[in-house]
Amino acid sequence: MDNNLFSDLENLGFKDTNQLNIYQNSESKAADTVKPEEKAVDEDSLLYDRTVTCPVCGSVFKARSVKNSSYRIEEKQSDYFIRYSIVNPYFYDVWLCNDCGYAAMKSEFDKIKEFQKDSVKTNISSKWHGKDYGQIYDLDIAIERYKLSLLNFTVINAPASKKAMNCLKIAWMYRIKGDAEKEMTFLKNALEGFNTAFSNERCPIFGMDLHTLTYLIGELNRRVGNYEEALLWFSKVITAIGVDQKLKEKARTQKDLIKEARLLEGKDITIEEIEAKQEETKKKGGFFSKFK
Numbered sequence: 001m002d003n004n005l006f007s008d009l010e011n012l013g014f015k016d017t018n019q020l021n022i023y024q025n026s027e028s029k030a031a032d033t034v035k036p037e038e039k040a041v042d043e044d045s046l047l048y049d050r051t052v053t054c055p056v057c058g059s060v061f062k063a064r065s066v067k068n069s070s071y072r073i074e075e076k077q078s079d080y081f082i083r084y085s086i087v088n089p090y091f092y093d094v095w096l097c098n099d100c101g102y103a104a105m106k107s108e109f110d111k112i113k114e115f116q117k118d119s120v121k122t123n124i125s126s127k128w129h130g131k132d133y134g135q136i137y138d139l140d141i142a143i144e145r146y147k148l149s150l151l152n153f154t155v156i157n158a159p160a161s162k163k164a165m166n167c168l169k170i171a172w173m174y175r176i177k178g179d180a181e182k183e184m185t186f187l188k189n190a191l192e193g194f195n196t197a198f199s200n201e202r203c204p205i206f207g208m209d210l211h212t213l214t215y216l217i218g219e220l221n222r223r224v225g226n227y228e229e230a231l232l233w234f235s236k237v238i239t240a241i242g243v244d245q246k247l248k249e250k251a252r253t254q255k256d257l258i259k260e261a262r263l264l265e266g267k268d269i270t271i272e273e274i275e276a277k278q279e280e281t282k283k284k285g286g287f288f289s290k291f292k
C-alpha cells in the first residue's frame with residue numbers, strides 16, 4: 001500500500017510508520033504527549049466507566065463505555081456498517097491503557113498472548129507518553145484510537161482477521177466523516193486482510209460464519225471496484241447449500257448493483273459472460289478451487 005495508514009498518529013509521536021506494513025511483522029516507533037480534548041455535551045450521562053485491567057502492564061483503568069439504552073440503530077449497510085443515533089458506540093470501541101499504550105478493540109483487548117505483550121512493551125510502551133482523551137469521544141478521537149489499536153495489532157503480528165476488522169471500522173469512520181479517499185484506502189486494507197483470513201483462519205471470525213465472510217469479501221470487492229471478483233464471491237454465496245436465505249438475497253441484491261454499475265460504465269461484457277468466464281476458471285481449478 002502506498003498510503004501511510006498511521007499518518008494521523010504522528011502528533012502522538014509515532015513518526016516512522018510509513019515503512020509499516022500491517023500484514024507483515026515489523027518494528028514501530030512511538031509517542032509524545034498531546035493536549036487533552038474537551039467537549040461539553042450531556043452525552044456524559046449516557047456513558048459509564050468500566051473498570052479494566054491492562055493485560056500488558058497490569059494497570060487498572062476506567063474505560064468509557066456506552067449504556068445499552070444510549071444508542072439507537074438507524075441503518076444497517078451492506079458491509080455491516082451500522083449507523084447509530086444518540087451516542088455512537090464505535091467511538092468507544094477501542095480500549096486504551098494510558099500507562100503502557102496498549103490499545104485494542106474491546107472484544108480483543110484481553111486476547112493478547114504472553115509473547116505478544118513483550119512486543120507491546122518494546123514497540124509501544126517505550127515510546128508512549130500518554131494522552132488524555134477527556135470524557136466524551138468524537139469521530140476524530142475514534143479514528144485516532146482505532147489507529148492506535150491497529151498499530152498495536154501490527155506490532156504484535158495479530159491474525160489478519162483482527163487487522164482487517166480494525167481497518168474496516170476505520171473505513172466506516174471515514175465514511176461517517178465523508179472522506180471517500182481514506183475510506184477506500186482502509187476498505188482495500190480490510191479486503192486484503194479478510195482474503196488472508198479466509199485462507200488461513202477458521203470461522204467464526206468476529207461472529208461471521210464462512211458464508212457471511214464470503215459475502216463480506218464479495219461486498220468489499222464490489223465497494224473497491226473489483227467487480228469480477230465480487231461476482232465470484234457472491235455467486236458462491238448464492239449457489240452454496242445451507243446458506244441463510246436472507247444472506248443469499250443480500251448477495252443477489254449486490255450482484256444486481258454490479259450489473260447496474262457496469263451498465264452505467266458502458267461495459268460491453270455482460271454478467272452472463274463474466275459468469276461463463278468464471279465457470280471456465282472453476283473447471284481449470286483456479287480461483288474456485290479454494291472453495292470446498
Ligand SMILES: [Zn+2]
Pocket residue numbers: 054055056057058059097098099100101102
Ligand atoms: Zn497497560
